[in-house]
Amino acid sequence: MKRTVILNGNDNTIEDVVKVASGDFRCVLDENSMKRVKESREGFEKIADQVPIYGVTTGYGEMVHILIDREKETELQTNLVRSHCVAIGPRFSKFESRAIMVARLNALLKGYSAVRPEVLKQLALYLNEDIIPVIPEIGSLGASGDLGPLSHIAITLIGEGYVFNKEGNVIKTAEFLKEKGIKPLSLKFKEGLSLINGTSAMTGLGSIILDKAFQQVRQAELITALVLESQEASSSPFAQSGHDIARPHKGQSDCAKNMRTFISDSRLVVSHEKLRMELDKKGEKIDNAKSTEIFLQKAYSLRCIPQFIGAIRDSLYHTRNILEIEINASNDNPLFFENEEVFHGGNFHGQPIATVMDLSCIALTQLGIISERRLNRLLNRHLSNGLPEFLVKVNPGLNCGFAGAQYPATALVAENRTICNPASIQSVPSNGDNQDVVSMGLIAARNARRVLDNNWYILAVELLAGVQAIDIKECYSELSAVGKVVYNFTRSKVPTLNEDRYMSDDIEVIANALKSGKLLDLVANIGIEIL
Template structure:
């Protein structure tokens, strides 16, 4: 099995996904552990000199002015973890929790948290033994990090709470014993470092980024299938059009469409066509899909930074030549505003693109505009064809519309007014994951309808669209009479979310550039 070396500086989304899916073990880089030890020495020096520093020997949040006796520092950390492990809701998936653990471990390995290396070794061991804490997903406000969810991870490190291991749920201590591990001891500041960071937000956004990387190129391919089925002109996608309004996403999508449509008889068929303009949902697709592409690109950039960011509070900047409280800085890197706003912007873009997809379905099903079979039924009137597929897409679109409300626009005051603005970043990232689900359902409906409409074409499609059509037909038969299409939609949505399906289509022709 592959091993990913974590050093606090070079974690990628691809490597994180391999850890999350259990395809890779992790190892703490030796140089990173040395940085951890240096920062830890700073914390222990502060304690030995009796200096008062927030997060080391004080209370937390609004209790910042309460000094904690040295004899109670370890108890303070245990109390912190136990009291903060109060998340609710359905559990996060094993993949999501493993990603969150890896992000937290990588951040702590940057060497600015002052945490002891033992908890880091314990996270490493849990990941490599496939011991996954059971973490309820709701509880983070996205400032002071993801305190409640991460506290459930920390519980498992000390042998408390429940975990998934060997396919079953069991007490954490039992799983540790089975793997020859012992509960981890928490020292001063360890508990705070383990839970104060943006690891839930970051891991969810990273997983969303990976899903979008595979899904959005396929969304453009589905558009092309609809262009073929509706026999639309591709002139609105020509490079000269987008050169005079050179938004990167718009140009990228238009170029992809032109590549995917190469060889289509539809191009020549429009040489002397009387139809001058197609509906906006076809003609303006680069301008709308392009925004989605740009939002996904920005999202990937944010994730790339956040995967290797230090989001603890306070932070430790060792100064061995001049030791003192100035080596520890209270700041706000734990605030997840950029993650929340990025997720919200992505959800809005997905809705806009999905709404355009729904309009294309209507065009393909309406004989007055398509010139084809009413609702693509073989015996119109006696049969309803794919009429209700459009209804289902509308229902998914309505749900997706509910995910457009920006979660980061909401804040609340907590901890006695000390924490008076929060990002709701975790909520926004969870919302984005749901938005991607609904977007995929709408896309599956368009693909089902476009593939059926393409059955009636009298001219050949492009090489890429012919291959995509064959891929669809491996799972979904053409419509010969009315049948339930629920399973068809489920399978196509599953395929659209499968990176291997995307890779097969991408590899079928050089016409499919990567996003």
């Protein structure tokens, strides 16, 4: 029997969204929240015939000045949904579509959208029975919410449009519902508007991205620690006082603590005290100036890791905070609050999400940049602490080693830089200039997803180079416990590069292995907690 996640519209988390989206957890609707939804609907129905309400007794958008007969409620709502099923292009995966559905369901559970409880029950039924709408990715301006993508969810509730079956094939909704014995809904006033007028596509997709982004950052730190060991770097840059006391940014302190944990038992990483003593010894008979070949400090990509990755972490922490507010927010229009004037506002506007998804996109681009720079140091014989050029194990010149493997990493860094140009500043007016400032939030989320996916390859090449360096130095026995886990994880899938071979498969295998998150599980199995 599947485990459950209780959705309540108040304190659900990104983890809750991802769990239900995975299909491994059923969603249960909180009783108190459903009571609030019912009461909201009943209160709204009492005033619907008495006062003009946008989208209930008026047209939509620029046509708000047109009054609509109350008897046309179903036709008005249905026409809205049908007319906005215009999204195009590649489809969101079932996993992503489920996340979008969870985000929309939870927003309606907040209880101020004034939809009938039956609408929420139908959404929950679809999730639990794996009836997943087919949602094209392109077409949202992120202003009056993700109107296009969400319409492709709403249309299935009335038995139209398309869904995925269990085999992942696309079929007509009507056929699937008939097979399941499920009756489609008939939309009542405001329900079409409430279903499509919100930020749930960018929020649902953003939740998946952020969950994976934290996994990526943690694995990047593990790979970094292995490279530090291969370079016999100093442990000094991670000393607690330098971060927790001197410059206590949360991300910086968390990253430094992780690095201290990872290298704590390494026999390759050296202390600053040891470096200083060696330098003192070599400098005893210096009259003027003399090179000692001892570097008290390494380059920034090996030394400023807490400051660099810490800033990435802080960006993601901020994004998580904004997303979790939005997961539990009423983000449609209008909203009903008992004994108050109907709220005609703009909670559907995606600017808060667009801005942080752009921020996450930039932060993840930086993660790829520093990974590629460490890779470069491993491959450059003038910078690699005694390693051969391009990590060629035997017959350099005859063999090229990792010379070619750097190219996709470098190319993807450049590609990421072109992708992370902010979408949230690309406003283009639409809807007869009613939507005259728009967020492009779903574009920002899709951009962040592209960078996230590219980074798995960059990190894979760095990891392969890092374990190759350990093999060349024959220093496996001196690795930290964490370093041995990372090394074994890699070598269980890809052998040492003894002579040149076809490497695309190696990179693909390791990129997919990192994406699975299994490395984090292996590290946890030896009792290591990663922040």
